[in-house]
Amino acid sequence: MLRPIPVVMRMLACLAAALALMPAPAAAQTSSLYSNLANPAIGMNALFSGTAARNLDRAYGLHFDEAEISLISVVDPYWTLVSNIVFTQGAVDPEEVWARSTNIPAIQLKLGKIRGTFGKQGLLHTHAFPFVESPIVMVNTIGEEGFKAAGAEAAWLTPLPWYAELTGGVYEPTGPDGDHPLDLGSTRHDNVPFLGHLKNQFDLDDATTLEVGESYLQGRGGDGVRRAALGADVTFRNVPPRNSNRGGWILMGEYIQKGSSAGGSFVREEDGGYASFQYRLSQVWWAGIRGEAARNSVADFMVDGAGAPLAGAVRRGAANIAWMPSEFSFVRLEYSHARANRGVHRDDDRVMVQMSYTIGYHPAHAY
Amino acid sequence: MKSSLKCVSLLLLGLLATSPARADLKVATSLTDLASVAQFVGGKHVTAQSLCRGFEDPHFVPAKPSLMKSIQNADVFVSVGLELDGGWLPLVLPGSRNPRIQPGAKGFVDASEGVTVLEKPIGTVSRAEGDIHPLGNPHYYLDPKALEVVAHHLADAFSNLDPANAADYAANAKAFDEKMDASLEKWQKQLAPYKGTSIVPYHRNFIYFAERFGLKLFTTVEPKPGIPPSPHHIADLADAMKKAGVTVVVYQPYYNADASHEVAKRAGGVAVEVASEVGGVPAATDVFTKFDSVVSTIAGALAGKAGSR
Ligand SMILES: [Zn+2]
Numbered sequence: 231m232l233r234p235i236p237v238v239m240r241m242l243a244c245l246a247a248a249l250a251l252m253p254a255p256a257a258a259q260t261s262s263l264y265s266n267l268a269n270p271a272i273g274m275n276a277l278f279s280g281t282a283a284r285n286l287d288r289a290y291g292l293h294f295d296e297a298e299i300s301l302i303s304v305v306d307p308y309w310t311l312v313s314n315i316v317f318t319q320g321a322v323d324p325e326e327v328w329a330r331s332t333n334i335p336a337i338q339l340k341l342g343k344i345r346g347t348f349g350k351q352g353l354l355h356t357h358a359f360p361f362v363e364s365p366i367v368m369v370n371t372i373g374e375e376g377f378k379a380a381g382a383e384a385a386w387l388t389p390l391p392w393y394a395e396l397t398g399g400v401y402e403p404t405g406p407d408g409d410h411p412l413d414l415g416s417t418r419h420d421n422v423p424f425l426g427h428l429k430n431q432f433d434l435d436d437a438t439t440l441e442v443g444e445s446y447l448q449g450r451g452g453d454g455v456r457r458a459a460l461g462a463d464v465t466f467r468n469v470p471p472r473n474s475n476r477g478g479w480i481l482m483g484e485y486i487q488k489g490s491s492a493g494g495s496f497v498r499e500e501d502g503g504y505a506s507f508q509y510r511l512s513q514v515w516w517a518g519i520r521g522e523a524a525r526n527s528v529a530d531f532m533v534d535g536a537g538a539p540l541a542g543a544v545r546r547g548a549a550n551i552a553w554m555p556s557e558f559s560f561v562r563l564e565y566s567h568a569r570a571n572r573g574v575h576r577d578d579d580r581v582m583v584q585m586s587y588t589i590g591y592h593p594a595h596a597y
Numbered sequence: 598m599k600s601s602l603k604c605v606s607l608l609l610l611g612l613l614a615t616s617p618a619r620a621d622l623k624v625a626t627s628l629t630d631l632a633s634v635a636q637f638v639g640g641k642h643v644t645a646q647s648l649c650r651g652f653e654d655p656h657f658v659p660a661k662p663s664l665m666k667s668i669q670n671a672d673v674f675v676s677v678g679l680e681l682d683g684g685w686l687p688l689v690l691p692g693s694r695n696p697r698i699q700p701g702a703k704g705f706v707d708a709s710e711g712v713t714v715l716e717k718p719i720g721t722v723s724r725a726e727g728d729i730h731p732l733g734n735p736h737y738y739l740d741p742k743a744l745e746v747v748a749h750h751l752a753d754a755f756s757n758l759d760p761a762n763a764a765d766y767a768a769n770a771k772a773f774d775e776k777m778d779a780s781l782e783k784w785q786k787q788l789a790p791y792k793g794t795s796i797v798p799y800h801r802n803f804i805y806f807a808e809r810f811g812l813k814l815f816t817t818v819e820p821k822p823g824i825p826p827s828p829h830h831i832a833d834l835a836d837a838m839k840k841a842g843v844t845v846v847v848y849q850p851y852y853n854a855d856a857s858h859e860v861a862k863r864a865g866g867v868a869v870e871v872a873s874e875v876g877g878v879p880a881a882t883d884v885f886t887k888f889d890s891v892v893s894t895i896a897g898a899l900a901g902k903a904g905s906r
Contacts, residue, residue, distance in 0.1 A: 304700075304701075330691065334696070335695065335696055338692075338694050387693075393666040429662070431662040431666075439661055467659075469659045471650055471652060473851070474654050474658070476853070557684075557823070558724060593687070594660060594683075594688045597659050
């Protein structure tokens with residue numbers, strides 16, 4: 231084990247010597263023909279995690295989850311382009327690449343590859359998830375990371391006296407696949423999957439807000455059957471104005487249902503929800519708990535003797551604590567316990583650790 | 598179903614029709630100080646409101662949708678610039694869906710333009726130094742002279758949007774200069790006995806104030822911008838203050854008062870709460886009374902009159 235090291239050392243020394251002898255590169259590119267002054271804002275987030283779960287046929291150890299590169303810039307006086315390209319082991323996903331117009335009064339227009347405005351959790355980037363694991367209901371209804379599709383959305387900020395935003399969207403037919411459990415994939419020309427979303431936000435007092443959202447997504451599946459998902463979410467959030475960087479809490483709950491109308495009337499298929507409470511203990515410490523339930527759904531530990539996924543009813547509770555020494559990194563530790571009514575493992579316990587690092591431009595997180 | 602739809606559309610129409618008669622210009626700002634200057638310069642032609650409240654940390658304003666709503670119909674938005682509001686404005690401005698106040702439009706004003714910026718980083722910018730301000734120190738609103746630059750900038754911007762009242766805006770900006778210069782003379786007299794004396798602010802937001810009034814910043818309670826002080830740092834800082842004879846710690850309502858008082862107590866000095874923004878303490882009702890309160894609080898502490906909490 232020790233023997234190869236001198237060889238490696240010799241090679242490294244040669245390499246170092248070669249590098250030292252190389253001509254120094256031109257210091258700056260300021261005199262280049264190609265100006266870099268209008269470069270987009272560039273940022274990258276890297277996520278790593280480790281999971282210890284007895285029931286999973288997966289080695290313990292630190293995993294590379296993803297690296298997300300975001301490039302954002304104004305295109306011209308009419309458009310801004312936003313992109314998030316996600317690199318995972320062996321794959322690249324242009325998760326979001328969309329143009330935004332803010333030239334139309336009261337309406338924000340988004341078009342391109344977008345994250346459809348469905349629900350609450352579904353709008354978050356992976357590194358902004360409040361818990362390491364996405365809620366079970368997500369992966370069984372609209373997708374672990376929300377509804378991602380190419381299309382166009384218009385979000386109207388209504389003239390009502392409070393923040394009331396009505397969003398309508400149309401998308402290309404998608405699914406079913408790992409990212410899209412909802413089959414909206416009919417290639418019939420009359421299949422234009424569409425979405426409606428209403429978001430209301432109220433200031434309850436100086437520090438506390440209430441947000442209520444409703445979402446609806448519909449289209450036709452590959453079999454020509456009409457399929458839909460509907461969701462509702464409620465969030466109470468507290469940010470004490472004198473301690474906005476040190477205190478506060480978030481109490482939220484969300485319910486999502488997926489179904490189809492094969493026989494003419496709408497039939498519920500998978501559904502579920504979660505409720506969570508996150509509490510900021512200090513500038514650098516956050517703690518959270520979450521309870522979940524889902525029906526007719528699968529979770530990664532719900533398998534039969536041969537390892538094939540089995541759908542059933544499942545409940546899960548999780549608790550975590552996060553250390554966020556700055557806006558740009560966090561380390562968190564999470565424990566969850568789940569119980570299912572089907573499969574060879576009825577109970578599941580796991581401990582997870584996750585690390586997040588952000589460099590460069592850090593796009594502001596939505597409230 | 599149909600009748601309820603009708604109801605909703607009637608309600609919406611009603612709301613559109615009854616939107617109140619407008620003041621000449623509705624101005625929104627990211628900071629209370631900018632709203633105060635805007636109100637002075639705009640006079641009766643303007644209503645100015647700030648998104649960040651004076652007792653709220655301007656680095657960390659939650660980008661609430663209700664803030665977006667509150668500027669949906671604004672004619673002017675005045676940003677403090679230098680990325681002080683960079684953590685929330687990129688959400689709030691587009692979220693307002695108000696094309697008149699987006700960067701590049703006539704109604705968007707970067708108030709830092711024309712201000713002499715201090716502490717522009719030279720060489721590389723690295724977050725090893727904490728959450729630094731890469732474009733220079735953005736807390737220029739603690740220099741009375743910098744606010745004069747802002748006043749004239751705003752007068753130009755308002756005149757551009759509302760030429761009919763241009764003469765009023767120019768006259769108000771001039772009056773602002775005169776009032777500020779007279780006040781500055783008074784404040785400088787109050788602090789003259791302490792020229793060259795060091796103080797310890799929580800964050801490096803007092804550099805403009807210190808430069809203007811001849812005070813020195815010893816170091817800060819936070820070890821690096823945005824990084825909370827550890828017990829070890831507090832002990833070291835208190836020792837260093839003792840050795841150097843520095844006795845006054847200055848913090849804002851939104852910073853950690855306990856850490857500031859702990860440092861001061863150990864150093865045998867005092868910690869005082871000072872508003873760096875208008876509205877931070879009840880006495881600071883506009884930019885003039887803000888400096889009245891900042892100057893008298895710091896002068897009082899340096900004279901040994903203020904007691905630790
Ligand atoms: Zn600062």
